[in-house]
Amino acid sequence: MNITLNNNKEVIDADHLTVTELLKIKNFTFKLLIIKINGKVVSQPDYAHTSISEGDDVIVLHLISGG
Amino acid sequence: MDFNKIKSILSTKTVGIAGCGGLGSNCAVALARVSIGKLIICDFDSIEPGNLNRQYFFYNQLGMMKATALKENIQNINPRVDVEAHIIKLDPEHIIKIFAGCDVIVEAFDRADMKKMILETVLGKMPDKPIVSGMGIAGWGNSNEIRMTQSGNLYICGDGHSEATEDNPPLAPRVGMAANMQANTVLEIILGKN
Numbered sequence: 001m002n003i004t005l006n007n008n009k010e011v012i013d014a015d016h017l018t019v020t021e022l023l024k025i026k027n028f029t030f031k032l033l034i035i036k037i038n039g040k041v042v043s044q045p046d047y048a049h050t051s052i053s054e055g056d057d058v059i060v061l062h063l064i065s066g067g
Numbered sequence: 068m069d070f071n072k073i074k075s076i077l078s079t080k081t082v083g084i085a086g087c088g089g090l091g092s093n094c095a096v097a098l099a100r101v102s103i104g105k106l107i108i109c110d111f112d113s114i115e116p117g118n119l120n121r122q123y124f125f126y127n128q129l130g131m132m133k134a135t136a137l138k139e140n141i142q143n144i145n146p147r148v149d150v151e152a153h154i155i156k157l158d159p160e161h162i163i164k165i166f167a168g169c170d171v172i173v174e175a176f177d178r179a180d181m182k183k184m185i186l187e188t189v190l191g192k193m194p195d196k197p198i199v200s201g202m203g204i205a206g207w208g209n210s211n212e213i214r215m216t217q218s219g220n221l222y223i224c225g226d227g228h229s230e231a232t233e234d235n236p237p238l239a240p241r242v243g244m245a246a247n248m249q250a251n252t253v254l255e256i257i258l259g260k261n
Contacts, residue, residue, distance in 0.1 A: 007218075032179045034186050039219045041190035059218050063186075066205045066231030067090040067177040067242070 001054045019047040022058070032063035073258065074102040078147075080257050081105040083169035085157055085185055087133040088112075089237055090201040091175030092123035092140075093246035098148075098253060099141040105149040106141065107165060110134045111156040121239040157181075159188040166196070171253050174200040175246070177231070190221060199224065199252045204245040205231040206238070213244050215252050222256070224248040 001012050005026070012025060019035055019042055022028075035042045036059040042050050052058060082103055084091045087110035095106055110133040114124050118133075128136040134152040141150050155161060162185055166172050172189055176182050182200065189198045203225035204213070212226035225245045231237045255261070 032183050034183060034190070036190065036218065036221075040194075041187055043187055043191065059221075061186075061202075061218075061221075061223070062227065063179040063182045064203045064225070064228065064230045065177060065179040065182075066203070066229070066237045067086055067088050067175055067201055 001052075003052060003055065004057045006059060017052040019050045019052065022052055023047070023060070026060070028060055028062075030062045034061040034063060035059070036061075068258070076258060077102050077254075078104040080170045081107065081168055082253055083107040083109075083166035083172045084175055085109055085162070085166075085172065086175035086177065086181075087122075087137045088118065088175065088177050089121040089239075089242035090204070090246045090249065091173065092133070092137050093121075093243050094173055094175060094250045094253075095137055095141060096123050096144060097247050097250035099145045101254070102145060103148060103253075105151065107151045107153070107169060108134050108137055109153040109155055109157055109165065110137075111154060121237055121242040157185065159184065159192070162188050163192055166193070169196065171256050172196055172198045173249055173253065174198055175249070179230075186221070194220065196220065197222065197256050199249045199256075201225050201245045201249055203227045203229045204237055204242050205229040205235045207241055210241075210244065213241065213248060215248055222252045224252060 038057050084095050113132050132154050134154050138150045138152040174185050197220045199222040202223050206229050215224050
């Protein structure tokens, strides 16, 4: 399916995709992330059962210490 | 737009700042200098010697609560700024309550898990509120990597990867760049693009 990931067009080789699966496919192993799908934030407990669909705009943001 | 006009707009606005460390203290001072109307500043910690390498505090303020000391410093720079200082470890409930009346929220925490907590709270529970986050500010050099990226109401200032560690500490120049970029982004949200 075609999605936008962090403002880049991506083709993912899957028909059905959850957030957890996307993180695995794209090798996002960082512990602390913020995920937004079409502008809506998805919290961590919902990663496994939140689906990503064709054309979705997905933001995966790494949270980095320091301030 | 001349400075009087800029001041007249900014003086009606309130900015919430979560954390009064390197990002929060420097961002608050920049906003105070341009006459923001009100700052709501929150921090639970006190000033230690190691903070003075980047945070807007003075040697004679060691041991003071950061929120109290920052209020004092802001008022020494611009007494017209209304400063509401909270000595508090923010949680989702208090973020929603304390920052409800803010035009913009600045995320200025140190720890990544706290950044996650406030971003999920604001993006999830206060989706109309712009939030300006600092992310990736440790070390030195690589000035041009510090940038602002926007995704809806979420604005991120920093290089997006430089984590603060024992061997790559956050230092005044780069933290100050990101903090001032956060303040600059607040102006752009309030005043519009220049």
